[in-house]
Amino acid sequence: MGAALPLPTFPGLAATLDDKYTAFANGQLLRVGLKMNTPPTCNWKCPYCYVGNPELAKRPRQETVMVGDDRSIPLHRDPTWDDRMRGWLDQAVALGLQAVTLNGTFEPTASPHWAEMITFLQGRGIAVTLVTNGGLLTDETIQWIADSGINLLTKLNVPFVDADDPRRPLFAQIQKDLSGLPQTPEYIYAHQTGLIDKLVEVGMTSNCAEGRTRLGVESVITRYNLAYLPELVAQLRGRNIYSHIEVSKLQGFARTNPELVIKRADIESLFETVRAQDLRMGYEPYEAKPPYLAGACYENLFRLDLHADGTVKPCPGIETNIGDLRVQPLTEVIASPALDIIRNLEDHIQGDCKRCELFATRQCYGGCRGTAYQTMANAGRGEYERWVASDPSCWRVHTVLDDGTLASDVFDRDLSTEEIASRRQLPLVAASAGSQARCQ
Numbered sequence: 001m002g003a004a005l006p007l008p009t010f011p012g013l014a015a016t017l018d019d020k021y022t023a024f025a026n027g028q029l030l031r032v033g034l035k036m037n038t039p040p041t042c043n044w045k046c047p048y049c050y051v052g053n054p055e056l057a058k059r060p061r062q063e064t065v066m067v068g069d070d071r072s073i074p075l076h077r078d079p080t081w082d083d084r085m086r087g088w089l090d091q092a093v094a095l096g097l098q099a100v101t102l103n104g105t106f107e108p109t110a111s112p113h114w115a116e117m118i119t120f121l122q123g124r125g126i127a128v129t130l131v132t133n134g135g136l137l138t139d140e141t142i143q144w145i146a147d148s149g150i151n152l153l154t155k156l157n158v159p160f161v162d163a164d165d166p167r168r169p170l171f172a173q174i175q176k177d178l179s180g181l182p183q184t185p186e187y188i189y190a191h192q193t194g195l196i197d198k199l200v201e202v203g204m205t206s207n208c209a210e211g212r213t214r215l216g217v218e219s220v221i222t223r224y225n226l227a228y229l230p231e232l233v234a235q236l237r238g239r240n241i242y243s244h245i246e247v248s249k250l251q252g253f254a255r256t257n258p259e260l261v262i263k264r265a266d267i268e269s270l271f272e273t274v275r276a277q278d279l280r281m282g283y284e285p286y287e288a289k290p291p292y293l294a295g296a297c298y299e300n301l302f303r304l305d306l307h308a309d310g311t312v313k314p315c316p317g318i319e320t321n322i323g324d325l326r327v328q329p330l331t332e333v334i335a336s337p338a339l340d341i342i343r344n345l346e347d348h349i350q351g352d353c354k355r356c357e358l359f360a361t362r363q364c365y366g367g368c369r370g371t372a373y374q375t376m377a378n379a380g381r382g383e384y385e386r387w388v389a390s391d392p393s394c395w396r397v398h399t400v401l402d403d404g405t406l407a408s409d410v411f412d413r414d415l416s417t418e419e420i421a422s423r424r425q426l427p428l429v430a431a432s433a434g435s436q437a438r439c440q
Helices: 017-022 082-093 113-122 139-148 168-179 185-201 225-238 252-256 262-279 338-343 351-355 369-378 383-388 409-413 417-424 433-439
Strands: 029-036 099-104 128-131 153-155 215-221 242-247 303-306 311-313
Touching: 017 262, 029 082, 029 113, 082 303, 099 113, 099 225, 099 338, 139 185, 139 225, 139 369, 153 185, 168 185, 225 262, 252 383, 262 409, 338 383, 369 409, 383 417
Parallel strands: 029 099, 029 303, 099 128, 128 153, 153 215, 215 242
Antiparallel strands: 303 311
16 A cells, blocks of 8 residues: 555745744745735625625625825736835735735735736745636636736535536536526536646646645535535545635625535535545545545734735634724734734634644634624624634534634524624624733
């Protein structure tokens, strides 16, 4: 029997696990999630979208940010934005930046600057991953991406099947429902699977070191596609495509569709099914745990999300603004008291995570901190509790806070859209006066 195979992953970040845990103490920022200056409406209408204001329209949308001396220029049309963002990114480079995940509030390739920004980052020696639904890519831009050497993460929510497979109409309908596009199900499914085939053809999965690939597929786990994800994962593994299958959360536009979120028992079943499948396929063993299949998220130890307007947040799942580069340098932002909590969870985490061997041995960093944050926000809990709660989507977690709050009460219970909205409108109340001071 041969040696176990490594799972396909992206190249780019050279940091070891110790490097990630010590980045904050060393004043380092290793990865930036760059939100490009995209238009305020997405070209897709994904019902699980974690951004967007659900009160503005029946699709992912945000209010238009206006800039300029007289506030007359939409941010996505600001001719000075590119230079301004480059200056902010140079501050990150000075702090040890190694990699940038380039996306947007919405589809990043809708920004007029996306290709130039990639070229700029590569000129600074930064590894780039472009996250795109692919709807605006042309044959020319696909070839440019292949030639550039960057990684690309696109979307597909169901398995690949041939035209004569009896399940194809079902899969096509699910893909349509989860993308929200107006075209026919068959057109949408054929376009997205065809895009991935084309990316393979231009070399995004070949000429890579063992266990490495430049092409990835992202899926969000919902009730619609839950049963079909193990098959999709196996197909992606077989084609040397990185598989990013992630637990969905009630955040942003997704708050209008709470019925999409699955239960903890379903998450455990899916994760363990894929783990056993990976072992049968000859891949290296691992412990299954949220937030995504066959992986663990350490991003809050060394990453920040830099938004197009200059505001800074810890990650896509945590909505707290911790800085504004229009008025302060990045060195000041990374000294935020709030980051002292999220980057030192071993001192702060509450609930069952702090008693878990996976957390103690650094095989896990508290699951998904975004899921913990959003779930506690939807339960009407204060800002500090949102930062330090155990991840309630993990089946190993029974209590999420030291006050005995049960994961099943905040994650598994069905919440209506109205109930979620009313709870999130509560003022932020920290666990104590001391913790409130640290999180402001």
